[in-house]
Amino acid sequence: MKLDLLGSGPQRNSTGTRGETVPTVPSAEKTAADTVDVTSLLEQGRTLATPVLRAAVDRLAPPMDTVAAYHFGWIDAEGNPSDGDGGKAVRPALALLSAEAAGAPPEVGVPGAVAVELVHNFSLLHDDLMDGDEQRRHRDTVWKVHGPAQAILVGDALFALGNEILLELGTVEAGRATRRLITATRALIDGQAQDISYEHRDRVTVEECLEMEGKKTGALLACAVSIGAVLGGADDHTADTLEKYGYHLGLAFQAVDDLLGIWGDPEATGKQTWSDLRQRKKSLPVVAALAAGGPASERLGELLTADSKSSDFENFSEDEFAARAALIEEAGGREWTAKEARRQHAIAIEALDHVQMPDRIRAQLVALADFVVVRER
Amino acid sequence: MKLDLLGSGPQRNSTGTRGETVPTVPSAEKTAADTVDVTSLLEQGRTLATPVLRAAVDRLAPPMDTVAAYHFGWIDAEGNPSDGDGGKAVRPALALLSAEAAGAPPEVGVPGAVAVELVHNFSLLHDDLMDGDEQRRHRDTVWKVHGPAQAILVGDALFALGNEILLELGTVEAGRATRRLITATRALIDGQAQDISYEHRDRVTVEECLEMEGKKTGALLACAVSIGAVLGGADDHTADTLEKYGYHLGLAFQAVDDLLGIWGDPEATGKQTWSDLRQRKKSLPVVAALAAGGPASERLGELLTADSKSSDFENFSEDEFAARAALIEEAGGREWTAKEARRQHAIAIEALDHVQMPDRIRAQLVALADFVVVRER
Numbered sequence: 198m199k200l201d202l203l204g205s206g207p208q209r210n211s212t213g214t215r216g217e218t219v220p221t222v223p224s225a226e227k228t229a230a231d232t233v234d235v236t237s238l239l240e241q242g243r244t245l246a247t248p249v250l251r252a253a254v255d256r257l258a259p260p261m262d263t264v265a266a267y268h269f270g271w272i273d274a275e276g277n278p279s280d281g282d283g284g285k286a287v288r289p290a291l292a293l294l295s296a297e298a299a300g301a302p303p304e305v306g307v308p309g310a311v312a313v314e315l316v317h318n319f320s321l322l323h324d325d326l327m328d329g330d331e332q333r334r335h336r337d338t339v340w341k342v343h344g345p346a347q348a349i350l351v352g353d354a355l356f357a358l359g360n361e362i363l364l365e366l367g368t369v370e371a372g373r374a375t376r377r378l379i380t381a382t383r384a385l386i387d388g389q390a391q392d393i394s395y396e397h398r399d400r401v402t403v404e405e406c407l408e409m410e411g412k413k414t415g416a417l418l419a420c421a422v423s424i425g426a427v428l429g430g431a432d433d434h435t436a437d438t439l440e441k442y443g444y445h446l447g448l449a450f451q452a453v454d455d456l457l458g459i460w461g462d463p464e465a466t467g468k469q470t471w472s473d474l475r476q477r478k479k480s481l482p483v484v485a486a487l488a489a490g491g492p493a494s495e496r497l498g499e500l501l502t503a504d505s506k507s508s509d510f511e512n513f514s515e516d517e518f519a520a521r522a523a524l525i526e527e528a529g530g531r532e533w534t535a536k537e538a539r540r541q542h543a544i545a546i547e548a549l550d551h552v553q554m555p556d557r558i559r560a561q562l563v564a565l566a567d568f569v570v571v572r573e574r
Numbered sequence: 575m576k577l578d579l580l581g582s583g584p585q586r587n588s589t590g591t592r593g594e595t596v597p598t599v600p601s602a603e604k605t606a607a608d609t610v611d612v613t614s615l616l617e618q619g620r621t622l623a624t625p626v627l628r629a630a631v632d633r634l635a636p637p638m639d640t641v642a643a644y645h646f647g648w649i650d651a652e653g654n655p656s657d658g659d660g661g662k663a664v665r666p667a668l669a670l671l672s673a674e675a676a677g678a679p680p681e682v683g684v685p686g687a688v689a690v691e692l693v694h695n696f697s698l699l700h701d702d703l704m705d706g707d708e709q710r711r712h713r714d715t716v717w718k719v720h721g722p723a724q725a726i727l728v729g730d731a732l733f734a735l736g737n738e739i740l741l742e743l744g745t746v747e748a749g750r751a752t753r754r755l756i757t758a759t760r761a762l763i764d765g766q767a768q769d770i771s772y773e774h775r776d777r778v779t780v781e782e783c784l785e786m787e788g789k790k791t792g793a794l795l796a797c798a799v800s801i802g803a804v805l806g807g808a809d810d811h812t813a814d815t816l817e818k819y820g821y822h823l824g825l826a827f828q829a830v831d832d833l834l835g836i837w838g839d840p841e842a843t844g845k846q847t848w849s850d851l852r853q854r855k856k857s858l859p860v861v862a863a864l865a866a867g868g869p870a871s872e873r874l875g876e877l878l879t880a881d882s883k884s885s886d887f888e889n890f891s892e893d894e895f896a897a898r899a900a901l902i903e904e905a906g907g908r909e910w911t912a913k914e915a916r917r918q919h920a921i922a923i924e925a926l927d928h929v930q931m932p933d934r935i936r937a938q939l940v941a942l943a944d945f946v947v948v949r950e951r
Contacts, residue, residue: 350770386727
């Protein structure tokens with residue numbers, strides 16, 4: 198699926214294409230952003246951060262180093278080298294741009310990029326175990342391969358390592374950066390607690406869903422965008438404003454993830470068809486469709502309630518999931534979520550107007566925001 | 575069981591009672607230590623730290639606050655107030671004395687005491703789940719009552735909170751204190767990784783056992799004894815020397831725990847008779863007995879190897895465990911461990927000679943060390 202939330206082709210630079218409820222972004226910036234090579238930008242983040250990340254993971258005592266290397270996709274389950282899918286690497290790229298936004302060279306952001314990646318992966322290890330998820334990025338999850346104890350232990354180790362990487366810099370800025378990282382980590386944990394509690398509920402409001410997604414996805418992206426700047430000596434106002442960009446970028450990112458979780462192409466996402474529906478996930482399109490009212494919304498509500506009691510759910514056919522997806526779309530859940538992605542994207546970009554930074558960096562941050570909402574995986 | 579490792583009565587202050595291999599402590603200090611009321615000292619630590627600890631735990635979002643309150647024994651499984659056994663509170667007392675050792679008032683050590691308690695309890699929550707332990711301090715463990723996901727999640731939250739409590743002080747000293755806490759946490763995690771790996775091995779050397787116990791018990795006690803001083807502005811030499819005292823105190827503490835784990839009075843310890851033998855724990859007395867050589871040692875090795883393959887182990891009688899305990903004692907494992915506790919106790923106290931501190935504080939640290947090795951639970 199090509200989401201194409203921003204429009205494409207010649208309309209791309211027009212401020213008029215997003216519909217009246219979406220704040221528009223000055224076209225001059227959009228033009229500059231169009232010249233940014235996002236692939237190179239992500240690649241640069243990977244190139245600078247990955248060696249430091251690998252060196253950090255190498256500090257872990259056996260067998261934790263091996264388990265972590267498996268999780269990051271550097272080795273396979275048998276211990277042979279592998280170049281697995283390391284993810285999109287949006288966070289490292291943001292952390293380096295964050296340093297540059299504060300006038301520092303990108304290298305200053307590297308410990309921040311690595312710390313954020315370590316904490317992100319700590320949460321993946323623990324969440325996969327808590328949620329019983331057996332697959333991530335086309336591979337068995339750590340608890341499936343190495344057992345629950347290793348998933349807990351290595352998650353703990355990555356969390357500690359993330360803080361260690363920053364604190365051993367020994368500077369006042371590193372202390373401030375670590376504090377922001379811990380705040381984001383606490384939000385991650387709170388978000389996971391909410392997510393777990395929602396599983397046991399029939400209904401979740403759109404506001405509750407957005408709050409949970411803000412904690413699970415927004416908070417750490419926000420930290421990625423402030424951490425380099427803080428390490429580069431930025432003041433709290435600058436860091437807070439950059440975090441605003443990152444937080445709303447995270448919400449836009451998650452809204453797109455929620456669309457891909459239902460209508461994404463399995464080839465691109467690496468997930469099953471109708472993945473989030475199979476997992477009964479109360480994601481934004483579902484929650485928005487249930488809140489919309491009207492015949493399709495009501496029919497959807499009845500079906501999902503029946504599904505939650507059905508002993509046959511595991512054996513549902515493609516058609517049965519397709520029928521639910523069609524109802525979500527008919528009730529407006531798909532369009533609402535796409536619009537929400539555009540709305541959060543616009544708030545993110547607007548925040549950048551309140552920070553002094555080089556035009557080149559601003560254009561790159563805008564381009565990354567665009568990338569996040571038009572991606573296919 | 576009264577361990578009485580230091581001797582008692584009039585002999586107590588004599589430097590000659592510990593046997594020739596044990597370094598002795600100047601008797602003037604021992605006399606001062608004898609006048610210290612350890613019960614009041616532990617009580618003061620509890621009184622100053624507990625309200626701050628409870629306020630910190632109250633910051634957790636529901637249901638994590640409730641799960642944590644259950645773990646700390648403040649409420650029962652139904653949510654009713656309870657004044658459960660909060661443990662011996664040695665760490666908080668040490669953190670406050672640590673501040674005073676650096677010439678600061680005890681209150682300066684409070685955030686350190688709370689941070690250390692939070693990290694200690696994070697490790698208990700995760701270790702109990704990883705080890706499948708169903709009881710702690712006479713109560714069902716968190717994963718038994720609230721499920722594995724909550725044990726993981728609340729453990730994570732306590733870990734994050736420990737760092738947060740320190741970093742929000744916003745001082746250079748707090749950054750240094752947090753770094754020490756993270757170093758100790760990494761050691762805790764490494765120790766647990768070793769402990770898990772030893773379960774799958776037939777033999778563990780005495781050195782491996784001491785290394786593991788140093789990480790699981792020594793590192794965080796060391797941090798408790800330096801953290802208050804660091805918050806009070808102590809230099810790294812002072813902090814490192816205090817950590818040496820704490821590390822060896824931790825090893826003495828653990829050696830005593832290992833004795834109590836086999837020969838402790840169930841009424842006092844809250845554990846089953848022969849608790850560590852029932853859990854097939856490779857604790858110091860066992861490892862030392864197996865390393866000693868001679869008929870009893872060999873017979874013990876044969877029995878334990880057979881036990882590890884026995885399908886009937888769960889149904890072993892008191893007499894069968896008593897027979898194994900007798901062999902450990904006959905092979906010298908009990909005496910070796912008692913001597914090791916005295917040796918570590920002496921190294922700990924000797925370290926105090928290399929730090930400038932008020933005599934009153936030194937006497938209190940010596941008294942706490944004495945308490946640790948003569949306790950019955």
